Amino acid sequence: GKVQPGDFVVGGSNFGLGSSREHAPRVIAQCKVAAVLAKSFARIFYRNSINVGLPVLECDTSGIDAGDELEVDLARGLIKNLTKDTEIKFTPIPGFMRELLEDGGLAAHIRKHNGFKL
Template sequence: MQLQGNTHVYGNNIDTDRIIPGKYTKTLDTSQLAAHVLEDLDPKFKENVKEGDIIVADNNFGCGSSREQAPLALKSAGISIVIARSFARIFFRNAINIGLPVIEVPDHHIEKGDIVEVDLSEGIVFNLTRNEKYYGTTMPLVMIDILQEGGLISYLKKNKDYIL
C-alpha cells in the first residue's frame, strides 16, 4: 500500500481535543467533523488541506481520549495517512478501525510542505523533497487488509465467512 502527498507538520502531544474539539463530536455528519478538524491548533488548516495530504507529528499523536471522531475527522478532511514518531495506542487502533493509515517513524526529518511517499507494507517513508528515506514500523498484513477495505467494519463484512 503506497501513499503520496504534501505534508502538514505538528509537534508533540497533539491530543484528540486539538484534532477535533469536543463540541463537534456529537454529530455523525463527517463533513461537519472535517470542517472543524485541527481548528484550534491550526486555524488555516481547513483552507490549506487538500485531498491526499499527510499529517506528520512528533511523539504521542492522538493522546487524550478514546474518541473515534479524531481519526475520522482527519480522514474526512482528506488526510491520506498520519506519520508520527509515536502514537497514543487507542488513536492508532481507532485509525485502523476507521480506515485511516498510520505509521510510526521514530527518526524523520520531514518539514511542512515536503512531498513524501509512504510504502506502508514495507514501513518506508521517502521524502521526495529532500531525497531522504526513513524507516518506520511495518504494519501486519491483516491491518493493511483492514485499511484496504476502508476500515474494520467493511473488512469484517467482506470476510464474515472466515471469522468464526
Template sequence: MKLTGNAHVYGSNIDTDRIIPGKYTKTLDMSQLADHVLEDLDPDFRKNVKEGDVIVADDNFGCGSSREQAPLALKAAGISAVVARSYARIFFRNAINVGLPVIEASDHAIEKENIVQVDLMNGIIFNKTKNETYQGTTMPRVMINILEEGGLVPYLKKHKDYVL
C-alpha cells in the same frame, strides 16, 4: 499501499481535542467534522489541506480521549496518512478501525510542505522534497487488509465467512 501527499507538520502531544474539538463530536456529518479539524491548533489547516495530504507529528499523537471522531475527522478532511514518532495506542487502533493509515517513524526529518510518500507495506517513508528515506514500523498484513477495505467494518463484512 503507497500514499503520497504534502506534509502538514505538528509537534508532540497533539490530543484528540486539538484534532477535533469536543463541541463538534455530537454529529455524524463527516463534512462538519472535516470543517473543524485542527481548527484550534492550526486555524489555516482547513483552507490549506488538499485531498491526499499527510499529517506528520512528533511523539504521542492522538493522546487524550478515545473518541473515534479524531481519526474520522482527519480522514474526512482528506488526509491520506499520518506519520508520527509515536501514537497514543487507542488513537492508533481507532485510526486503523476507521481506515486511516498510520505509521510510526521514530527518526524522520520531514518539514512543513515536504512531499512525502508512505509505503505502509514496507514501513518506509520517502521524503521526495529532500530525497531522504526513513524507516518506519511495518504493519501486519491483516492491518493493511483492513485499511485497503476502508476500515474494520467493511473488512468484516467482506470476510464474514472467516470471522467467528
C-alpha cells in the same frame, strides 16, 4: 493552507493523547489524509485510526517539513521524502492490519467479507 486529499499529518510524540473516541481519527480520515506520521501514538488513538481506515505510522518525523512531498510504502515500511531525496524507515504494518486499511477500516472489512476473515 487547507488540508488537501493525499496530504500527510506529521506530529510528535504521543499523537492523539486524550482522544478515546473514534471521532478524532474519523475526521482526519474524512479529510482524505493519506496517513498520520508521528514519533509515537496514544494506543487508543492508534487502534481507532486503524479501525476507521486511517494509516498511522510511527517514525522519526524530525526530517519532514511542511510542504515536503512524501511517498509511503506500507508493506515495506518506507517513507520516501521526494523533496529532500531521503528515506525514513518504520516497522511495516502487519498483513491483517494492512488489509483493514485497504478495505477502508474494520466495518468495511466486515461488510466485504460477510464477517471476519482472519
